[in-house]
Amino acid sequence: xxxxxxxxxxxxxxxxxxxxxxxxxxxxxxxxxxxxxxxxxxxxxxxxxxxxxxxxxxxxxxxxxxxxxxxxxxxxxxxxxxxxxxxxxxxxxxxxxxxxxxxxxxxxxxxxxxxxxxxxxxxxxxxxxxxxxxxx
Amino acid sequence: xxxxxxxxxxxxxxxxxxxxxxxxxxxxxxxxxxxxxxxxxxxxxxxxxxxxxxxxxxxxxxxxxxxxxxxxxxxxxxxxxxxxxxxxxxxxxxxxxxxxxxxxxxxxxxxxxxxxxxxxxxxxxxxxxxxxxxxxxxxxxxxxxxxxxxxxxxxxxxxxxxxxxxxxxxxxxxxxxxxxxxxxxxxxxxxxxxxxxxxxxxxxxxxxxxxxxxxxxxxxxxxxxxxxxxxxx
Numbered sequence: 001x002x003x004x005x006x007x008x009x010x011x012x013x014x015x016x017x018x019x020x021x022x023x024x025x026x027x028x029x030x031x032x033x034x035x036x037x038x039x040x041x042x043x044x045x046x047x048x049x050x051x052x053x054x055x056x057x058x059x060x061x062x063x064x065x066x067x068x069x070x071x072x073x074x075x076x077x078x079x080x081x082x083x084x085x086x087x088x089x090x091x092x093x094x095x096x097x098x099x100x101x102x103x104x105x106x107x108x109x110x111x112x113x114x115x116x117x118x119x120x121x122x123x124x125x126x127x128x129x130x131x132x133x134x135x136x
Numbered sequence: 137x138x139x140x141x142x143x144x145x146x147x148x149x150x151x152x153x154x155x156x157x158x159x160x161x162x163x164x165x166x167x168x169x170x171x172x173x174x175x176x177x178x179x180x181x182x183x184x185x186x187x188x189x190x191x192x193x194x195x196x197x198x199x200x201x202x203x204x205x206x207x208x209x210x211x212x213x214x215x216x217x218x219x220x221x222x223x224x225x226x227x228x229x230x231x232x233x234x235x236x237x238x239x240x241x242x243x244x245x246x247x248x249x250x251x252x253x254x255x256x257x258x259x260x261x262x263x264x265x266x267x268x269x270x271x272x273x274x275x276x277x278x279x280x281x282x283x284x285x286x287x288x289x290x291x292x293x294x295x296x297x298x299x300x301x302x303x304x305x306x307x308x309x310x311x312x313x314x315x316x317x318x319x320x321x322x323x324x325x326x327x328x329x330x331x332x333x334x335x336x337x338x339x340x341x342x343x344x345x346x347x348x349x350x351x352x353x354x355x356x357x358x359x360x361x362x363x364x365x366x367x368x369x
Contacts, residue, residue, distance in 0.1 A: 062367055
C-alpha cells in the first residue's frame with residue numbers, strides 16, 4: 001500500500017505547472033514533504049474457509065481462525081493451534097503464505113508414521129492428519 | 137445474531153426504533169425521561185443543527201459511560217442502539233425497560249413504525265484481489281459475460297415484503313475505519329408499519345427478531361456459521 005506522493009513527485013502526479021502559475025514560495029512539494037506515515041493494521045481475526053494452492057482447492061474440516069497483525073512493512077497471518085505463521089508484504093500475500101504452510105504440513109504429517117513423531121509433533125500430527133480434504 | 141451469543145459474531149450494531157405521531161410534550165419534558173434513565177445513560181449529546189433543520193425532529197442522544205449503548209429521542213421517535221450485544225433476551229429486556237419508562241412519561245398509544253436493525257461486518261482478506269463472497273454468503277449474481285461475480289467491490293440493497301413488514305437489506309464492501317482491512321457489511325432492517333400500538337412493542341420486537349434471524353442464518357454459509365459459533369481450529 002504505497003502512499004501517493006511518497007515516491008512520485010508533484011510533477012508526475014499533476015503534470016507541469018501552467019506557465020502562469022508557480023508554486024507558492026516555501027510551499028513544500030511532495031518530494032520535500034515528510035513521508036506520510038501509513039496506519040498500522042489493527043490486529044483482527046477472520047476464518048479461512050477454503051484454501052487454494054496451485055489450482056487445487058482444500059476444504060478444512062473446521063474453519064481455521066487466522067489472526068492477522070502487522071509489524072512495519074510485514075504482515076503476519078497466524079494460527080496458534082497449528083503453530084504456523086504466514087508472512088508477506090501485503091495482507092493477501094501473508095494469508096496465501098499461510099495457506100501454503102498449512103497444505104505443506106498437512107501433507108508432511110500425513111506422510112509420517114505415529115512412531116516417527118514425539119513431543120508437540122504428536123499433537124500436530126493428530127490435528128493436521130484430518131485437517132483438510134481436497135475438493136474434487 | 138440470535139438468542140444465544142456467538143463467540144465470533146460479526147455484529148457491530150443492533151438498534152430498535154419506534155416512530156409515532158409527534159408529541160411536543162417529549163421536547164418540553166425531555167428532562168423527565170432523562171432523569172429516569174441517566175443512571176445507566178448519563179452522557180448527553182445534543183443534535184448539531186444546520187440551517188433548515190427542525191430542532192424538534194433532531195434526536196438527543198443519551199449514552200452509557202463507555203459509549204457502547206445509546207438511547208435517542210425526538211418528538212416522533214425513540215431508538216435504543218447497542219454495540220455490545222449479549223443475546224436477544226438481554227436486548228429485549230433493555231428495550232422493554234426503556235420503552236416502559238418512556239411510555240410512563242409520555243402517553244404514546246399509536247405507532248407509525250417499528251424497526252429492528254442488525255448491522256454485521258464480516259472481516260475478510262481478498263483472494264486474487266476479489267471479495268470471497270461465496271465463502272461467507274449464499275448469494276450469487278448472474279452477470280452477462282465477460283463480467284464475472286469476482287467482485288473487487290460491490291454495493292447491493294433490496295427491500296422485500298416479509299410477514300407483516302418489510303426487510304431492508306444491504307450487502308456492501310466496506311473498509312475498516314482505520315483503513316487497515318476490508319469487510320462485507322451485512323445490514324438487515326425489518327420494519328413494520330401498519331396498525332401498530334405501543335403496548336405491543338414486545339410482540340413486534342419478537343417478530344422482527346424472528347425474521348432478521350432467519351434472514352441472517354439462511355444467508356450465511358454453513359462453514360461461516362460454524363466459525364461464528366466458535367467451531368474453529
